[in-house]
Amino acid sequence: FYKQWIPDTNYENKTNWDKGDVPCGSDRVQFSAQRKVSVFVETTHAVQEMQLPVDGELILNSGAGFYVVSGQDPSCGAGVRTKFKDSDSLQWFDPALWQAAATLNDLQQGNFLFSVHEESVPCQHDDVVFKALSSFRVDTHSSQSTIPVKSVSVLGETFDSRSEFSQYLSSRSGQLQFHGPSAVTVGNPSCGDPTGCDCGNSVNHQRICGSVTCASVSCKVPLLPMGHCCHVCGAIITISYAGGFNLQNYRGRIQSLFLTQPQYESIQLGMSKVLKPQRVLGVIPFGTSPEIQVVIVDGETGDLSEALAQDIIKDVQSHGSKLGITKAELQASTGNTSTPQ
Amino acid sequence: EMKDNKQLTQPRMMSDNGHLVFTTGNNKDIRFQPSESGRVKVGDEDLTQLLSQIKTNKDEIDDIKTHGGVVPPEVTNKLNQLDTKVSTL
Amino acid sequence: EMKDNKQLTQPRMMSDNGHLVFTTGNNKDIRFQPSESGRVKVGDEDLTQLLSQIKTNKDEIDDIKTHGGVVPPEVTNKLNQLDTKVSTL
Amino acid sequence: EMKDNKQLTQPRMMSDNGHLVFTTGNNKDIRFQPSESGRVKVGDEDLTQLLSQIKTNKDEIDDIKTHGGVVPPEVTNKLNQLDTKVSTL
Numbered sequence: 001f002y003k004q005w006i007p008d009t010n011y012e013n014k015t016n017w018d019k020g021d022v023p024c025g026s027d028r029v030q031f032s033a034q035r036k037v038s039v040f041v042e043t044t045h046a047v048q049e050m051q052l053p054v055d056g057e058l059i060l061n062s063g064a065g066f067y068v069v070s071g072q073d074p075s076c077g078a079g080v081r082t083k084f085k086d087s088d089s090l091q092w093f094d095p096a097l098w099q100a101a102a103t104l105n106d107l108q109q110g111n112f113l114f115s116v117h118e119e120s121v122p123c124q125h126d127d128v129v130f131k132a133l134s135s136f137r138v139d140t141h142s143s144q145s146t147i148p149v150k151s152v153s154v155l156g157e158t159f160d161s162r163s164e165f166s167q168y169l170s171s172r173s174g175q176l177q178f179h180g181p182s183a184v185t186v187g188n189p190s191c192g193d194p195t196g197c198d199c200g201n202s203v204n205h206q207r208i209c210g211s212v213t214c215a216s217v218s219c220k221v222p223l224l225p226m227g228h229c230c231h232v233c234g235a236i237i238t239i240s241y242a243g244g245f246n247l248q249n250y251r252g253r254i255q256s257l258f259l260t261q262p263q264y265e266s267i268q269l270g271m272s273k274v275l276k277p278q279r280v281l282g283v284i285p286f287g288t289s290p291e292i293q294v295v296i297v298d299g300e301t302g303d304l305s306e307a308l309a310q311d312i313i314k315d316v317q318s319h320g321s322k323l324g325i326t327k328a329e330l331q332a333s334t335g336n337t338s339t340p341q
Numbered sequence: 342e343m344k345d346n347k348q349l350t351q352p353r354m355m356s357d358n359g360h361l362v363f364t365t366g367n368n369k370d371i372r373f374q375p376s377e378s379g380r381v382k383v384g385d386e387d388l389t390q391l392l393s394q395i396k397t398n399k400d401e402i403d404d405i406k407t408h409g410g411v412v413p414p415e416v417t418n419k420l421n422q423l424d425t426k427v428s429t430l
Numbered sequence: 431e432m433k434d435n436k437q438l439t440q441p442r443m444m445s446d447n448g449h450l451v452f453t454t455g456n457n458k459d460i461r462f463q464p465s466e467s468g469r470v471k472v473g474d475e476d477l478t479q480l481l482s483q484i485k486t487n488k489d490e491i492d493d494i495k496t497h498g499g500v501v502p503p504e505v506t507n508k509l510n511q512l513d514t515k516v517s518t519l
Numbered sequence: 520e521m522k523d524n525k526q527l528t529q530p531r532m533m534s535d536n537g538h539l540v541f542t543t544g545n546n547k548d549i550r551f552q553p554s555e556s557g558r559v560k561v562g563d564e565d566l567t568q569l570l571s572q573i574k575t576n577k578d579e580i581d582d583i584k585t586h587g588g589v590v591p592p593e594v595t596n597k598l599n600q601l602d603t604k605v606s607t608l
Contacts, residue, residue, distance in 0.1 A: 033529050044444065049533035057355040065444030065451075070458075070537025155351070172355060350554075352450035354443070354532075359547040361464075361530035364554070369448040371553045373561045379441060379454025381561065382461045383470050383477055391484050392561055395569050398487045398576045405494060405583060409591035413498035419509050420597050426516050427604050441539035443532075450553075452539075459538045464549045471550045472559050472566060480573050487576045494583060502587035508598050515605050 002107050003122040004099045008134040009087050011041040011058070018083040023047060025073025028081045031056060037087060038176035040135035040155075041065075046073050057176060059135055059155070087137045092147065092180075093204050094211040095120035095229075104129075114268035116295060117208055118227035123199035124148050125191040128184075130177075132156035140180035143204045147184045162187035195324075196247035196273035196292065202227065219302045219333040225295040226274040232295070233302035235309035235332040238276075239292035239316075245324030247273065247292065253323070254294075254312060264308055270295045302333035 014022050023029045025046030031037060031053040038057050041064040048068065052058075072079060090097060095117040101107040107129060122128045128149050130136050133156075140147060151160040154177065159165035165186045168174045178184060191197035201208060205227075214230035222231035251271050258264055275288035294312065296305040309330050316328040350366025365371055373381045373388065381388040441458045444451050452460050462470050470477040528544035543549055551559055559566040 031529075044442070046440070047532070047534075049531060052354075052356040052361070052530045052532070054359050054528055055356055057353045060352050060354070060443075060445035060450070062351070062445050062447050065442055066532060067440040067442030067455075068532075068534030068537065068539045069440060070534065172357070173353070350448040352445045352448060356530050357550075359528040359530065359544055360468075360550055361541060361543050361547070362550045362552055363450055364552045365450050365557045366448055367554050367556055369450070369554060369557045371551050371557070371559045372446075372449055372451045373460070373559075373566075374451060374453045375460075375562065376454045376456065378457045380459045381452065381454060382459055383481060384463060386481050388481075388561055391481050392564060392566070392569050394484050394488055395572050395576065398484065398491055399572060401491045401495070402576055402579045402583070405491070405499075405588045406579070407589065409589045409594075410494045410583075411496065411498045412591050412594050413501050416498075416501050416505060416509070416594060419513075420594070420601070423509070423512055423516060423601055424597075427601060427608070430516070430519055430608055440537070443539070449557075454539075455537070461535070461538055461540045462549045463540060464543045465545050465547060467545060468543050468547045468549065471548055472570065473552060475567075475570050477551075477570070480570050483573050483577055487573065487580055490580045490584070494580070494588075499583045500585065500587045502590050505587075505590055505594060505598070508602075512598070512601055512605060519605070519608055 001113065001123070002101050002104055002127045002129055003120075004101070004107055004129040004131065005136055005138065006097050006099055007087070007090055008131065008136055009037055009039050009084075010134050011039050011045065012043065016085050016087070018085055019080055021082070023082050024076035025069045026076040026079025028079065030081060030083045032083070032086070035084075035086060035088060036176050036179065037084065037137060038135040038173055039084070040133060042133055046076070048073075048079055055176070057173060059173070061133060088139070088179075090136075090138055091207075091211055092138050092140050092184075093121050093142065093201075093207045095208055096211070098122065113270065114295075114297075115270040115272065116225050116227035116293075117212055117229045118201040118205060119199045119270070119272055121201055121204070121208055122147075122149050123197075123201060124188050125150055125197050127158075128152045130154050136177055138178055138180075140178055140182045140184055141207070142180075142182035143207060145182055147182055148188045148200075149184065149186055150188045150190055151186050152184060159186050194246045194248070195241055195290070198273055198275050198290065199227065202275070205229075217333075220335045221331075221333050223331055223333050225270075226276065226293055227272075228295070232297050233300065233333040234295065234297035234305035235302065235330060236296070237294040237309055237312055238329040238331075239294065239325055240327035241292060242324045242326050245292075247271070250292075250323060250325075253315075257315065258308055258311055264304070266298055267304060267308055268297050268299075269308075306332040306334055 009016060012022055014020055026048055028048050029050040031051060033054050035053050036055045037053060040059045042061045044065050046069055047066055098120050100113045100115055100120060101111055126149055130153060151158055152165060159168060162185055169178055209229035212229040217231050217233050219233035222233060223236050224231050225236055271294045273290055274293045276291050277285050278287050278289050279285050296309055298304040309332060313328055313330055316325050350369050352365040355362040355364060363371055375381045375389050439456045441455045441460045442453055454460050464470055528547060530543045533540050541549060553559055
């Protein structure tokens with residue numbers, strides 16, 4: 001999947017300024033001395049004064065630049081002192097700061113995918129995208145020394161060679177954009193298993209959930225999907241599969257059979273391979289077994305989710321063997337469970 | 342790919358430990374274009390004026406190298422002295 | 431359009447297709463003023479120093495043009511030779 | 520106060536009565552660093568080249584000061600004249 005970082009540190013983004021507006025020709029612009037920041041400038045701006053940080057950079061898009069006026073800029077008014085806001089605290093492992101899509105085109109069209117929190121953050125086989133005309137600053141604190149991904153795109157340049165990206169990280173821009181003790185490494189292969197691949201973020205589960213605030217839920221039996229930080233109202237289908245199973249095809253099947261139906265418009269569905277801990281006597285862990293987890297939520301009580309889940313179970317019952325599905329278990333927050341086949 | 346390369350060549354105004362640094366990417370220049378009435382100044386110095394002085398200096402040096410400079414006074418004196426001596430012999 | 435024209439009359443720093451361009455305005459300068467102890471550097475060269483060298487060069491050239499340089503050794507030799515000859519006549 | 524001191528070392532870009540001024544703090548430079556293949560140009564002139572001309576000029580001036588320039592023709596003429604006179608005495 002493609003995972004795109006949402007925030008930016010662009011000059012033109014008014015949410016980056018403490019006065020809520022992009023500075024104009026009468027304004028005095030201040031970057032905090034000790035804040036390291038990389039700022040993308042897309043167009044031309046007038047400014048009265050700009051105080052730069054001790055370490056930082058302004059990246060000038062073609063046609064972008066600065067000019068000064070004498071005295072007040074009539075189109076700007078009396079002028080204010082405006083500060084570029086703090087961007088130091090944004091964490092790589094904050095699931096709220098990423099958008100996921102199946103293709104680059106989907107990413108551009110805004111066709112984003114729902115996924116559990118662990119998989120909202122880039123997985124080990126994902127392509128990571130920082131928007132082309134934008135700058136950013138991301139804190140790479142991780143539970144491990146590296147954060148492996150397939151590729152990273154920065155300022156329109158895609159890095160998939162480990163050495164080239166590590167060189168970029170050691171450049172001035174790289175150091176301003178990525179900070180923290182862990183290094184993002186690229187060059188991981190894409191997922192080569194047709195039945196899907198584990199995301200690999202469970203090792204950072206606590207860190208990921210540390211930045212998530214859970215909404216209160218009001219259903220009979222709130223469910224906790226694997227890899228998710230919060231209980232949800234909805235349904236979970238757990239699928240066991242055999243050799244012929246193809247995750248991507250199955251995802252497409254569910255999409256075209258069900259999610260295009262108008263009654264399921266409000267549904268969010270995430271489907272991925274998870275590694276379920278195996279326990280001896282239900283207590284002592286002795287390994288993991290891979291299965292496919294389908295998480296269905298509807299933002300309400302979960303009744304709609306359960307209806308869809310029942311449709312999916314029916315489909316498994318009639319076509320499961322053809323699809324390589326050996327077992328499908330349903331849990332619903334209404335309290336209903338079923339284990340067909 | 343063309344586009345990707347372009348992106349990497351974006352010029353930057355950087356602050357490096359308080360030093361103000363202007364950089365460009367591959368094959369990209371830093372250009373100062375003073376207008377007729379506006380000057381580019383480094384400290385109190387007018388850059389355009391000083392740069393034209395470099396050429397003037399070069400020309401004058403070339404001239405001195407080709408035609409010699411003024412005759413040092415001690416040479417003129419000595420020549421006059423000799424001239425007088427020779428004439429009175 | 432108004433705005434564009436205005437920008438042209440203002441001194442500015444712009445990225446032009448990846449080139450970093452400093453343009454002065456109507457009677458408006460662009461000034462690079464590091465602190466007294468800071469320097470202006472172009473690549474590895476100290477621009478401040480080199481600009482002052484231009485003036486030193488000019489002064490030295492003026493001096494050579496006014497007072498002449500050192501006497502070339504062949505002139506000194508010839509003068510000594512003549513002096514000797516004249517004295518022994 | 521600590522903060523103020525630190526702020527002193529922040530580079531600035533500002534308008535001084537409509538002039539565009541770049542400044543740095545104590546001991547902090549302003550640096551122009553194009554990529555290796557990029558140049559620094561002032562108008563149509565290659566600044567790097569001009570800066571190297573400053574050094575060439577200095578070297579040539581030093582050379583003239585140490586070894587003298589070419590002998591001015593009037594000196595050569597006078598020496599030849601004297602030489603002839605002395606030889607025919």
